[in-house]
Amino acid sequence: MKGIRLRIHPVGWNIILGTLFSRMSVSMSIPFLSIYLTQVKGVSPALTGIIVSVSSLAGIVMSFYGGYLSDLFGRKIVMITSVFCWALVFVSFMFADSVLAFFVINALNGLCQSIFEPASRALLSDISKEENRLKMFNLRYTAINIGVVFGPLLGLRLGAAKTALPFLFAGFTYFLYGLSLVFSFRKFKLDENIRKENKTTIATAFNVTRKDKVFLITLLGVILSISGYAHFSTTLPQYFAAKIEDGVTIFSWLLALNAIVVLIVQYPIVNIMKKFPPIHSIILGNALISFSLLFFSLSANPFIWGSIVVFFTIGEVLIFSMVDMLVDEIAKPGFKGTYFGAAGFNRLGNVIGPWLGGILLSFFGVNGSFYMFLIIFITTASGIPVLFLAKKHLDKSGRLKVDVTESHRS
Template identity: 30%
Template sequence: MKKLKCYLKEYHPIVHSLIFGTVLISLTSSMSLPFLAIYLSGFKELSFSKIGFIIGVGSLAGTFCGLIGGVLSDFIGRNKLLILSLLGLGVAFIGFISTSNLGLLISFSIVRGVSQAFFGTISKALMADFTPESKRFRMFSNRYFASNLGFAAGPVIGALLGIGGNMIAFVLTSVIYFGYALSLMMMLKSVPNSGSKAEVHDEERIHPSLLWKVLRSDVPLLLFIIGGILLTTVHGQMSVTLSQYLQDHFMDGVTLFALLMSLNGVTVILFQLPLSRWSERYSLFHRILLGCILFACGEIGFAFSSNWALFIVSMFIFTLGEILVIPAEYAQVDEITPNELRGTYYGAQSLNEFGNFLGPWFGGVLLTRYNGTVMFLFMGCVSLVSVYFFFAGKRRYNKKTKSAIDSGKFFA
């Protein structure tokens, strides 16, 4: 009880509200969004590739709109954009179950992707506003843990209640978004000047013109982003095409998929801290290399799994790769980021989300034209190819740093 009281006192109530909301949102959305491909497959006019495109186009829209989230918040304020994004998410989830029209489904997916991108960007910025710099790392770790906690429990609860992936789950998710938007709006109103336009600092703004100049001039950053897009392609297709494959080829495939999604979340919760500490003895590149190898092994496992046990083992291996890759990938970009351009470089890294469009769409194409084995093996190869771009980016950065040091010595 004392530890709980200390934790509650350590952070601002707004921070606690956003972390609790993260658990609530991930819990309900994990009962619906990962099953969206299965739900849409009930419409005969929608092929695997069309379903992949519907889901992926939302991430595509979110990728580019996420870049301007900081700029937009500078004009209308963080609070308003945060509430609008939650309302947009609520509308999108209701929209998914209200129509079978391809155009409308694409529109709702775009609304979901843009709203998700804005909520992710602004909520993190708002949490940082209310948290001292010395406590921000732990605060964001708590947020990541809260997200995985919801995603670990959601699919299992949905499967046990018999609502995983059906209309009730989508309605429940939408209601949670609307309710959370209302409660958060009331809480934010009680905090004077929170999220106002004036509080958005210059270093947090992402300027599209500057972003384009940085991408053209900083080759290591560009190579890291390409590698990141490839990795996100592998990770982004996993839930969408895996759900379609399991539903099509296995009895109780939906239940198996729910189990695998929960296993993914539970594995992150249990192994994130010990595996991260163990990996700190290695360089960032070697962590990425090992993570990509585990990604590939997991995909090979999916390709040749014929029963539940093999899929469970494959998902466990795949998730270990995820634990290694995601933080190392962000840290690799952070390593080359100038302090005065932190917002711009972080904005550039959000281009990785383009893989969340490529993965579901192209994975669906491979699944439609060929089969699951070809799709999984292809994605395994993509994860290994991504290693080259991280290696090349790191090599270019080392040469650039060495040249700058030599130049400094020369002029000294």
């Protein structure tokens, strides 16, 4: 760890630690939102899917602008402003008492995330040497999953499926995160050699990504892959709760298992897959997630579900450990924040997943789960041929860099 610490800017550590605690607080609340809405507020599964997915829909609308704003005004001001607004949004969940209120507040949740996250990832790239960026992105991913190990269990203990109290904790955590960023930005100067992004117009930034065929095809494949992953925190908890008694408790343990497996397999997988272009990892991850979702319909045994979660999680790691690196390598000079922002359109998968899952669950019910998961499987797996097409264009473009030595990417 000492060698790693010496190569990471103090602001980078602030972002990584802030990510750990903020994601822990979010995983105490957001994963239980669908259960809370259906079982406490009496909202239908289809409408719950819409409420849950609106966060991603709002993020999609704003994600490009969020990344662009960080290029235009700088990472610091965008991150500080959005994180404090985010804190207020989570506190607002405590006072929501209608479908409309939850809809609006969750939309604002997605809005804040779409502004803060591209700026924070772009800043991590800015303050990292090229050979260390994969490690930085994966340290952030590790922090997310450490938080998710404990968050669901804490949320369960606080009665997250029956009360909105955990949202108050999330708001307080983001407020502290914001204060820590203010302190870090004042105390630690960023590397003076960091390249400043071009001050381009929004139209120019939009055209750069719109005309980038390689990026757009890749993005479509990632969207379809993430649509499958999104079912884990939206469709599956509703399915488990309706399928068996104590389904909420089982889901909490499966969430924790998911995060533990990530921590165990992440770095071995990264060490293997860093020898190949990132898109290879994403293709394999899509296949594992697709088949895992189909297998959930074949059993009602929690232990078998746990086994399936292990394979699902490996697929998740294969995708998410490489997405940021893929975007970083594809991004054109001067538009890194814009590309990370445009990559936020992959959250369309988080809209497709809950929306499709809610409709299928309402139509088929738990008794027709095989057909429900079969349709989900087909939708997710359709991303594989798209990703192969993207790989073909990436090979021709020569925009991906692959290092097979330990000294590069480690």
